[in-house]
Amino acid sequence: MTQVTELIHPDQQRLQQLDGFSVEINAARERADIILHRPPYNVIAMTARDQLRAVIEALDADERVRVIVLRSQGEHFSSGGDIKGFLEASPEHVSQLAWNVAAPARCSKPVIAANRGYCFGVGFELSLACDFRIATETTQYALPEQKLGQIPGSGGSARLQKMVGIGRTKDIVMRSRRISGKEAYEWGIAVECVADAELEAATDALVDELRSFSPLAQRTAKKLLNDTEDAPLSIAIELEGHCYSRLRSSDDFREGVEAFHGKRKPAFRGS
Structure with a gap:
């Protein structure tokens, strides 16, 4: 400790x-x-x-x-x-x-x-x-x-x-x-x-x-949910889409997809 x-x-x-x-x-x-x-x-x-x-x-x-x-x-x-x-x-x-x-x-x-x-x-x-x-x-x-x-x-x-x-x-x-x-x-x-x-x-x-989850995706989800708590639905959906798009180019997303198709546990790095 x-x-x-x-x-x-x-x-x-x-x-x-x-x-x-x-x-x-x-x-x-x-x-x-x-x-x-x-x-x-x-x-x-x-x-x-x-x-x-x-x-x-x-x-x-x-x-x-x-x-x-x-x-x-x-x-x-x-x-x-x-x-x-x-x-x-x-x-x-x-x-x-x-x-x-x-x-x-x-x-x-x-x-x-x-x-x-x-x-x-x-x-x-x-x-x-x-x-x-x-x-x-x-x-x-x-x-x-x-x-x-x-x-x-x-x-x-x-x-x-x-x-x-x-x-x-x-x-x-x-x-x-x-x-x-x-x-x-x-x-x-x-x-x-x-x-x-x-x-x-x-x-x-x-x-x-x-x-067990991607730290990058987790941080993104928390910030998105906090930021859109008071937002109109249309704005929340728009911001969600931008976050989703950014995560698609991440190493963790690629690792998640490859692990899914390879039937193995993903090894996320937070990038």
Whole structure:
């Protein structure tokens, strides 16, 4: 395992003395894990939001990494943010919160959130910014800011509305209602809902599945889907066509076609 000290980022100081989380890189499996560990509830401090963004940006640029996993130690993913920190933070700092939390969405590589137990507030918002969420039977998702006289401030309600519609989002946000992992799976928020003891195995399986595809095609698909989420259908189809055309000249596409006809497993190189 490689530790965070080997990561490189323009703002290298951000990567020093990580606040409430750690990073592990398994180069053999092309995987990086960001692990929340501030027991018992893995509260995410204000400084950690800046650091999480910097770490994800560094991992995005790290050639050893194909897939990033955001997970936690203990029985809860995160009960949310440091509430006192909101009162102490400057308006300028608060205005950056959504940008920091959106780092998984901006990352060109697949990002998986492995959720169990409490997944509240910014913990839920970070997970919503990831590409895939795996929940367990113990998972509870919530955006409880109404109880503090506030609203979600890091993209939570906006992303949720895109996924489940305005009615269900109002039900969750305006009532500070908790939804179970099973409900999240049924509503399309989570891609899987497994027994709590199976979360690690399900995460491992998804990592290996994602690694089996062309990294170039995967990056292209993620960017295309993100860029066209709000686009009219005609524009989305046009952009999809341009991306498809560019990939047709790639080495990975040629390898994929040759492997298909040769009835063998493709060896993608990302070019």
